[in-house]
Structure formats: C-alpha cells, structure tokens
Amino acid sequence: MTTLLINKKKYSIDVDPEMPLLWAIRDSIGLTGTKFGCGIGACGACKVLVDNVATYSCLTPVSTVIGKNITTIEGTSENLQLLQKSWEEFNVPQCGYCQPGQLITATSLLNSNKNPSDTDIDDAMSGNICRCGTYQRIKSAIQHTVELKKHR
C-alpha cells in the first residue's frame, strides 16, 4: 500500500510505485479535476502542486511523492482560491478542460513570486497549452489577482 497526502487528506492505495501520480489521483483516488492531456509533460493539463510547486503529475511516479503535500484543483490554498475568483470574473474558460492545470501553474507562480512581470507570467505559464486560446484572459486574471493581493 502507498499512502499519499492529497489536499490535506491521506489516501492509501494499492498501485505500482511507478504509476504516474496523475493516474493514481484520477483512477485510484477518484479526483478527476486533474486532467490527462498528453502524458509526456508537454501540455500541463495534469499539473498539481507538490509542496507548493506546480508539477507534471503525468511524469511523476507515485513513489517519488510519498509524504509530500500534494494539492489538486479540488484542494484549498489561498492563492488558488483567489485565482479561481479572478478566473470567474474574467470568464476565462472556454471548454474548461485545461483550466485546472492553468490554475495550478498560476498558483505556483504566485506562491513564489508576489509581483510577477509580464515576462514572468509568460515564462511560468508557457508549459500549459490551451487549445481554445484563452491565454489573454488567463494573463489578465493573474494580473488582476496580483493587484488584489497588493491592496489587501
């Protein structure tokens, strides 16, 4: 049995230690907000926070994250929740499928950078593909969140 700490909750699952975290989360634990996009770390749909850092769960074997704090889109984190509100305000999603990964990546950015520049945002977010092309609104929503935090 492998025990994972996801969204502050412990899950014991019987999986191959080499199974990517993505499939453990989606298939064994049943949290489906984290998405499969490519399986090779090229699109970012699968990103989750591992100890507050956005990580491609499709490339992360379960054995490497035992004991670490994993946060998915279903989880709670101050930055994630603020970003989610901005996502709603800017009506960011079109099909919505890549957005959990986008939000996790943006959360990771704000966790490490309180005042990201335009280029910082581009650099952080360019590992995430949105086939619908919502990038402009994603960027606006991140910038808005940064401004909100400054004035709190």
Next chain:
Amino acid sequence: MSEIQNISRRSFIKNIGLASGGLILACNYTLFSKDIASGIATEFNPNLFVQLNPDGSLIIICSRSEMGNGVRTSLTSIVADEMEANWNRVSVKQATGDAKYGDQNTDGSRSVTDFYETMRTMGAMARMMLITAAAKKWQVPENECTAQNHFIIHSSGKKIGYGELVDVVTTLPVPTNITYKNPKDFKYIGKYLKSIDVKDFANGSAVFGIDKRLPNMKVVAIARCPVTFGTVKSFDKTAALKIKGVEDVIEIPRIEKPFGPLGGVAVIASNTWAAFKGREALEIKWNCGKNEGYDSEKYMIELTERVHKAGKVEKETGDVNKAFGEAAKVIESTFQLPHLAHAPMEVPNAVAWVQGDRCEVWAPTQSPQSAQEEVVAYLGTTPDKVTINVTFLGGGFGRKSKPDYIVEAAMVSKAIKAPVQVVWSREDDIKHGYYHTVSAQYMKASLDAQGNVTGWLHRSAFPSIMSTFKPGTDYPAGWEASSAAVPFDIKNFKIESGQAPAMVRIGWMRSVINILHGFSTNVFADELAHAAKQDPLEFRLKLIGSDRIEDTKDPIKYNTARLKNVLKLAAKNANYNKPLPKGHAYGLAVHYSFYSYVASVVEVSMIDDKVKVHNVYTVIDCGTAVNKNTITAQLEGAAVFGMSLAYYGKITAKDGAIEQNSYSDYRMIRMNETPKVHVEIVESTEKPTGVGEPGVPVIAPAIINAVFKLTGKRYYNLPLSDYDLV
C-alpha cells in the same frame, strides 16, 4: 395542434421524464422551424423545454454540445431574456441524443443561428402566460401587468413572483399571437454574460467524458494500425497480460463506415495507466493495406502538378484566358497547405455499458445523434434502447462530431459484458484522426494598366470530406469548391478543381474549407495589391467593389457592404494609416464564412528573423450578437487557433503512417507567443450568424501579408516553422 404547447399535465410530464409540478413549455423544434408558416403539425413530439418550478427556479434544456462555444449560456439566455427571467434562477439541463431535438450536431457555427427564433418564442410565450396568470389571479386586465425580472408587476405596484404563478399558469393554453420584446429592452441578449458553468470549470468539478466513472468500469486502450484502414494480421498478448492491472486483450474489427472504428487490439485494464502500458507490451503484425504507400511529401508534388494543369470547371464568368492575354501584368502563385489535426485538449474517449440490447453512453460528443445511430446499428437494436449522455467536451473543433471512439467503447463493453471507458492517448489522437485536408492551389490573375484586376483563376486540389462518406470520392463537393468563389468584382472569373484521392480519413476542422480558401485568396489579393503598387486596404475594398447582395443560393444572403465594413473597422481600430514602430508592419485579411463577416488586421514584427505577432484587431459582423462575452472569447481563441496552424500546423505521412506524435512535435501556440487580441462586434439587428469558426481563416493570411511587408518575401505555404520563421 399548435407547435408549442403547455404540457404540464401529469401524463405528459411522466412521458418526458421531468419532475412534475411546474410549468413546462415544450416545443417541437423540427415542426416549428419547418411548418410554422403553414401551421401544419401532425404529431406532437416535444423536445425543447422550459420548465418553471413553484420555487421559481427555471430549467432550460440545451440540446447542443458545450465545448467552449458557450452554447449552454447563449441559448438559455435567449429564453431568459424574452421571458423576463432572473438569470440567477436559470439552470441548464443537457439533452441526451435524440432525433426529437432536431439536428444536434454541434458544428457549422450554427447553434444560435438555428435556434434563436425558437428560443425567443419559448421565452415570449412563457412571459405572456405568466402575465395572463397574474391578471387572472388579481382579477385585473392583462394590459395593466408587466413582466420584470422574474416578477409580474401590476400598475398599482403590487407584484408576484413567477414561481407563485405556476399553479395558474399550468392551466393556460399557449398564446398564438406572440409579442416579442423590443430588442432595445434586452437584458441578456447583446450583453456580456459569463459562462453559466464558469465556476465548475474553475474548481475542477465540471465532468468531462474522461471524468465519468461507473462501478466496476474497465479502462481500455486500443492499438490501431499505423496505416489508415490497415487490419490486424496477428498479435501476441503474453507480455501485456503480465502487467499489473491488465485483465484481458481482445481484437476488435474495423467497421467500414464513415464513423466506424478503425479496429485493432484492445487492452482491457483496471486503470488507464495499466491499459497504456499493456498496449505498449503488445506485439502486433498488421496488414497495412492500400494506404501504405502514402507519402505526404510526394503526394504534395502530385497535387501541385495537378493544379498546374487545367482542372474541372466549377464556376466561370467571362473569359479568363482572354483577360490574361490582354493584361498589362499577369501574376501566378501556388499555395501548399498540409493536413492538420484537431488535437482537442481532451482526447477522444467514451464510457459505454452494453446490457443485452441496451446501451448507455457517456461521452464528449458534438453529435449525440450520430453516436446513437452508430451504436444502434452496431448492436442491431432500436434508438429507444441507446441513451447517449453528453458530458462537457474538452474541446471539439470538429473531431468530436465523429463518434468512432464511442462505437469502440460499445464494442468492447459488449464483448466483455462490463462498463468500459475507452481512452485515446494523445498519440492516438494525433495519429488516427479525421484530418483537415491537404491542399495545393494555383492562382492566376491579370491586372490592367491602372492596376485593376481583370481576370482571376483559382484552381484547388484537395481530398474531399466526402471521401470519408463515399470512399473513392476524389473531387471536391460543390460546397467545398464553391467556397473559393470570393465576392470580388471581377469580370472574368474562374474556379477549377483538380483530382485528389484521400489516403487518410478526411474530416472537418474549425472553419473547414475556409482555412485553405481564406488563406490563398487573402494572400493572393495582397500580392496583387503590391503588384498594382496600391495600398492593400484600398485595393481590397476596390476589389470587393460596389455594395451588392451576392446570390449564394443560401437562405442568408451575402452582403458586400458588410464585408467592406468589417475590413474598414478593423483598419480603423488598428490605426492602420498611422506609422508603426520601426520594424513593425500590418497585414490584413477579410473573409466571409458561416454567414458572418470577419476581418483581422495584425501587427507583426521580425525579431532575429522570427515572426512576432503583437496585436490582432478583429472585427466580426455576425448579425444580432447574443452573448458578446462568448463572441469576444471565440475571436480571441480563433486568433490563437489560426496562429497555431500558421506557425506549426503540419501533419505528414510516411509509408502510410502519420509522423507526428504529440504536442511536442505537433505544436500549439503558447502564452508567450500570444498577441493582444482586440475584438469589435458590429452592432446589428440582422439574423444571428456564425461565431465559433469564422474568426480562424483570416489569421494566417494576415500574418503572411505582414511578413511580406517586412521582408519583401511572400510565403505561400504553411506552416511558418518550415521556413524557420517561428
């Protein structure tokens, strides 16, 4: 019998499976649209619903698929607006696949176009009935009552909530003389509404097809022949069965139908990873079949040779050869565009559970009726026994109109007598798609001494979408060929097509044939402007010519004044006539598709010999704009979609197999490459027309035209990555 009925009586409610106790307005869409004029309705088979509950909550059925098109918001907001409903009380119920809904295939950018009037009528009827009900309750004349934001208000000031009127309203007949709201009083139509599902998208709770779970559900990965329509010769499953979680391996045959599964070897597992791993461990020998020789590079040479010879005449006015003979200048160009894959973020996938002659499906599908039809045919059963539940779609772009992946799930479920979820990998999606066609185009035009275009020849060769439906088809369908007929005011005009057999499955992808014809006509027109030493904007306006209605034989007419207007507005928004920073240039393109008019002016620079798009100014005239938030978003997205195909879009085949694998080598635009997209929506009271697709075709040619201005080089082929420009 009227087409729209109050069906709140219990018998009806039971039949349609909705909770009782509320007002349910139901409308037979098919009859309504076809027979409203004659009033003929022989059978009452309700399909579109508005349900008002005693607590005031309002449920509206959405029969079209949500894939980022915003349809669950736009269609329902039309009802809510006419009904004077409070938007916060509205929830949406997604329809299953059923013939009674009229056409459900969510493609062609036509959901609002086709349903606008119907939705308005449903809303207006409900509002009128609520007024009648309140007047009855209060014993006052109806004309003293008005509807406002979920209340009926009497001139005395007293008011009553919609929910409280349900008991009376359910006893009323539906009105026959409908009074619609004055568009100036619209509260939702023409405004910026957020997606009704935005919260669920942002918190990860929205259920896409791939998120569907059933008890004891197996996950299935299928190995398909690398060559289109190849079949399994033999396979060894020993190694696959040793993988933890793999439970069985079975062969599934190809079904030779347009949407039939390709067939292959299915690995059945307890989880997705085991299914993928098990598939990797399979050893399969294939019969590759007749498409094994497909080499897209050689094929392009053949296509190009074909357009350099006379083709089949599709349309002709005047005498182009005479014009060419008398010209001051003749320009000729050849365009080559590759296959493209849809690559929606959510791969094709489906859950199916076959039990005897019944089957229930949960799938991200643009076309639940096609899915139902195919599953019914496969099982040899009847439509009433096959339920297609439509989940959210993680992108569609035309790929999910084809239900091959749904039939795969039904096949495996039937074979193993358990619920299954078929999941495609990204590689499956890239390698086994219904590709956007590959094309060669030859264009020739003549200019007189004043730089007027006197003759125009456009010859295209590309495998037709119809080859998917009628194998062996090797010329374009009429609608494909005629999409090259741009409304330019040119006396001598000729459209020709060349032969082009299909070597892979050809499908429709966001903006379809307009991708290639919008590209070539816009790039060529720009080339002619430069040849005539005229500004591309002025030249193009002149080329479109006088204000007139073109006879397209479509119910919605093509108005050149509206085409010119969007181009002028895009130029105005871009400050087209003001100088740009050094090293920046504008490129423009304008195109009519899906009954809408779109122009984009793009601002481009070259940094270290690489293209950088800074700004995109897009203007759309889509008639009545229903949800401006969605329309704006669609055009922002279309700019990115158009840039992806312009920069990187290229699917190639060697020895019959697709060479690309994933987003790593079939690349997409990312945030760091995204320009600022500025959208203007023309105010209009015309019939609403397409939004999802028409923003795409203008982007690539506008970029090419800007690059020409910057470099003096004309790039006729895509993608730009082939020239090392991105």
